[in-house]
Amino acid sequence: MSPPITPGExxxxxYLEPMGISQNAMARAIGVPPRAINEIVLGKRSITPAMSIRFGAFFGQSPEFWHGIQVECDFRALAGKSRQLVSGITPAKDLLSA
Known part of the structure; x- marks a missing residue:
């Protein structure tokens, strides 16, 4: 199974390549260090809600679009781990009947 596509990809x-916009140009336009955009592109940094607002303004989209891409990627990264994450958790309904 191939790794999921990241928001940076x-x-x-x-967006950037088809529009002919460099990472540096985008970074300058939205007021962030070029390294921040590069780390997002490389999958080393997530798109935060604040960055989603900047991306939305830059591309003329809703911030929720970019935030949603990041959240979906985060959930895919946890696929198969949900059982491990919830083992040992007592559901609230079980506490109410105790």
């Missing part, structure tokens, strides 16, 4: 391949 979407940013680079579906």
């Amino acid at each position: 979407i940013l680079l391949e579906e």
